[in-house]
Amino acid sequence: MAGKKSQKAGWTRRDFFNWTLNLVMGVITILVAIPAVGAAVSPAFHKAAPVWVNLGAQLGLQQSSIQAGSGGVGTVVKAPYSYVEVDHWAKFPASDYAYLRYIGGACAFYILSPICTHLGCHVNWIQADNQFYCPCHGSVYTVDGLNVSGPAPLPLGVFRWKVVANAVWVARESTFTHAHQRSAKAPKEPCLKEA
Amino acid sequence: MYTRIVRWIDERLMVSPLWRDMADHPVPAHVNPSERVSAFVYCFGGVTFLLIIAQFVTGMFLTMYYVPDIINSYNSTKYLMHHVLFGQQLLSMHNWGSSLIIIMVTLHMLRIYWMGAYKKPRELNWIVGVTLLLIVLGFGFTGYLLPWDEKAYFATQVGVSFTKYVPFIGPALLKVVSGGSKIGAATLTRFFAIHVLFLPALLIVLLGLHFLMIRRQGISGPY
Numbered sequence: 067m068a069g070k071k072s073q074k075a076g077w078t079r080r081d082f083f084n085w086t087l088n089l090v091m092g093v094i095t096i097l098v099a100i101p102a103v104g105a106a107v108s109p110a111f112h113k114a115a116p117v118w119v120n121l122g123a124q125l126g127l128q129q130s131s132i133q134a135g136s137g138g139v140g141t142v143v144k145a146p147y148s149y150v151e152v153d154h155w156a157k158f159p160a161s162d163y164a165y166l167r168y169i170g171g172a173c174a175f176y177i178l179s180p181i182c183t184h185l186g187c188h189v190n191w192i193q194a195d196n197q198f199y200c201p202c203h204g205s206v207y208t209v210d211g212l213n214v215s216g217p218a219p220l221p222l223g224v225f226r227w228k229v230v231a232n233a234v235w236v237a238r239e240s241t242f243t244h245a246h247q248r249s250a251k252a253p254k255e256p257c258l259k260e261a
Numbered sequence: 262m263y264t265r266i267v268r269w270i271d272e273r274l275m276v277s278p279l280w281r282d283m284a285d286h287p288v289p290a291h292v293n294p295s296e297r298v299s300a301f302v303y304c305f306g307g308v309t310f311l312l313i314i315a316q317f318v319t320g321m322f323l324t325m326y327y328v329p330d331i332i333n334s335y336n337s338t339k340y341l342m343h344h345v346l347f348g349q350q351l352l353s354m355h356n357w358g359s360s361l362i363i364i365m366v367t368l369h370m371l372r373i374y375w376m377g378a379y380k381k382p383r384e385l386n387w388i389v390g391v392t393l394l395l396i397v398l399g400f401g402f403t404g405y406l407l408p409w410d411e412k413a414y415f416a417t418q419v420g421v422s423f424t425k426y427v428p429f430i431g432p433a434l435l436k437v438v439s440g441g442s443k444i445g446a447a448t449l450t451r452f453f454a455i456h457v458l459f460l461p462a463l464l465i466v467l468l469g470l471h472f473l474m475i476r477r478q479g480i481s482g483p484y
Contacts, residue, residue, distance in 0.1 A: 098315050098318050098319065098354070099318075100347065101319070101322075101348075101350040102318055102319060102322040102347075102351060104346040105325065105345050105347050105351045106322055106325060107346070108345045108346035108347075108348070112344075154337075154340055155326075155336040155339065155340035156332075
């Protein structure tokens with residue numbers, strides 16, 4: 067306790083009980099503190115897993131992209147999807163869409179996030195101009211999602227995707243792999259297709 | 262280091278004497294288990310206080326995850342149990358602690374009763390103590406509903422149904438206690454508010470009175 071120095075030689079009965087009491091109280095405090103602090107810092111140990119969502123049948127998506135384009139070349143189409151948003155314990159139905167384009171070859175699809183990299187509005191695809199326009203502050207992106215005009219600081223996000231049972235699934239992720247980073251990393255497969 | 266901090270505070274506020282007064286407060290020999298082992302019965306109140314502190318701490322941390330809402334309360338409790346680090350332990354400590362408090366507080370009351378320690382001049386402290394016992398039972402009853410599982414729901418339904426047998430005001434009281442004509446969203450928010458705000462405030466005030474009175478009047482006995 068405060069002030070008194072315990073000398074080994076002159077340990078009194080009172081000193082002994084004092085230290086024993088402190089020790090026991092310390093152990094109890096630690097036993098309560100471990101789960102309490104553990105629960106509080108628990109979020110630091112959680113890893114965000116991507117949410118995979120179903121865009122629909124591969125063949126149907128491919129045909130709609132080709133039909134929207136001209137001369138057998140696919141163009142950008144809206145691919146709507148609905149999913150269950152899981153926010154810790156809360157679950158609620160949500161829906162969104164991706165911009166999908168059939169590009170042929172081994173890659174097949176190039177799937178872009180519709181979220182503007184400026185402030186998060188959904189961008190519009192304008193077929194006549196072959197470009198994406200953001201309705202909020204006028205950012206412009208090419209068909210490949212590269213930002214060419216306006217305040218957008220980065221290209222549109224490219225979704226990772228894969229085929230499961232003839233359906234196309236994309237990974238919704240908060241951190242996008244952006245088109246320019248993508249092409250530097252793996253320029254041969256800009257579509258981020260996964261096995 | 263430690264003594265320097267204590268000295269710095271004492272130069273300004275002189276808290277050490279207050280602390281020493283509590284920590285070095287002598288207790289009579291008949292209360293000291295090292296004099297007579299059977300004196301452990303005098304520990305029940307102190308043990309209850311220790312458990313109450315643990316309940317405060319675990320409860321505060323549980324509230325980081327718990328949501329008092331009929332859609333999310335069950336799911337948030339489940340999330341706490343399965344996805345939060347030590348969440349299951351935290352919840353279990355609060356759960357078991359509540360049962361232990363009721364056991365200890367009952368033993369404490371029985372000790373007072375059998376020793377006749379409630380007699381003059383300690384009647385007021387007895388009244389405060391019995392009120393504290395009722396508050397502790399109130400904590401148990403309101404806390405039981407919060408996970409919003411089957412057991413909680415139907416136990417509460419049975420519990421609140423007793424109120425309708427109160428003469429004259431029974432049916433109205435039932436509606437007040439359950440926050441409506443059935444156990445639902447309003448019952449849960451009501452019980453949550455009582456459990457984490459109203460009862461703790463009352464408990465702190467009455468515990469303060471309880472301790473002030475015991476210091477003023479001293480421990481009863483020896484017999």
